Amino acid sequence: MISKLRQLTEQEVSQISIKNILLDFMTAFREDRSLQRESRVHRLELELDQLRVAGPRAVGVHHPSSLHLGSNKPAVCPRRLAYGVRKQMSIFGPVDPRVYNIFEVGHDAGAKYQGWLSYLYGEDFYPEVTVHIPELNVYGHCDGVIHYPINGEKVKIGLELKTINLRGFENDIKNRPTAKHVDQGALYMVGLDLAAMVFLYECKNTQELKEFVLTRDDVAKRWAHIQQRLEHVNEHLDAGTLPRIRAQSWCHTCPFKAECKPFRAKQAANLDRLKKTARRK
Numbered sequence: 001m002i003s004k005l006r007q008l009t010e011q012e013v014s015q016i017s018i019k020n021i022l023l024d025f026m027t028a029f030r031e032d033r034s035l036q037r038e039s040r041v042h043r044l045e046l047e048l049d050q051l052r053v054a055g056p057r058a059v060g061v062h063h064p065s066s067l068h069l070g071s072n073k074p075a076v077c078p079r080r081l082a083y084g085v086r087k088q089m090s091i092f093g094p095v096d097p098r099v100y101n102i103f104e105v106g107h108d109a110g111a112k113y114q115g116w117l118s119y120l121y122g123e124d125f126y127p128e129v130t131v132h133i134p135e136l137n138v139y140g141h142c143d144g145v146i147h148y149p150i151n152g153e154k155v156k157i158g159l160e161l162k163t164i165n166l167r168g169f170e171n172d173i174k175n176r177p178t179a180k181h182v183d184q185g186a187l188y189m190v191g192l193d194l195a196a197m198v199f200l201y202e203c204k205n206t207q208e209l210k211e212f213v214l215t216r217d218d219v220a221k222r223w224a225h226i227q228q229r230l231e232h233v234n235e236h237l238d239a240g241t242l243p244r245i246r247a248q249s250w251c252h253t254c255p256f257k258a259e260c261k262p263f264r265a266k267q268a269a270n271l272d273r274l275k276k277t278a279r280r281k
């Protein structure tokens, strides 16, 4: 699938900056307050249109935005991902009202940038683009796709809009997006055949912006890992089985721990090992 992606040169990548386009746009508000008003009306209309056609969240699939495939360390549990798809539940479990409030803040910030980009790019900006990779059972929506002008040619690039608190802004995304976001971007790039993927982060404390441009090479580094993890989970889903238990500290916050009983399995394994050692003596 990777070979389908168009490889941009370093010089071409250096021309991509959604952040600068948005900063120039906001700077123009100083000169022309009607631009601010007009673009706000545009973005509210766009959001209303999107809400009117939005269907229910797809079930029985992997959503790129809520997948946690982990780094190469065993800090992720494929069994948890399988439970999530099978039970049509978030792998993070039910959230409290404060978290819903955080989601709303993130949504509003995303809608603001989508509206401004739609105002600026017109028919060259597509918000909420459906991404479907049937062979990996992946289905979701990318925040935006832009036909971005590079050297006189329009290049298809994706956009993901994120909000983050100051601590995360300064530490978690110091030099690059988080592994979870890179994987999300990789699925969008492959699913939509994008030449690049832009991550735009807004700091919730300061409204400062940070941007990263993900290229085909960045995706290629993660792709084998993403594919292998999803195929492993999908094979179990197809067979009606579950990946093996990986008892670890995050089991304590897993919404499926009552059914999975990870520590009971760990105790049984320890007991089994002790018995075998005792018999050998």
Ligand code: SF4
Pocket: 077, 079, 080, 083, 244, 245, 246, 247, 248, 250, 251, 254, 255, 256, 257, 260, 261, 262
């Ligand atoms: S309880 Fe632990 S082992 Fe079981 S699914 Fe959750 S994270 Fe995985």
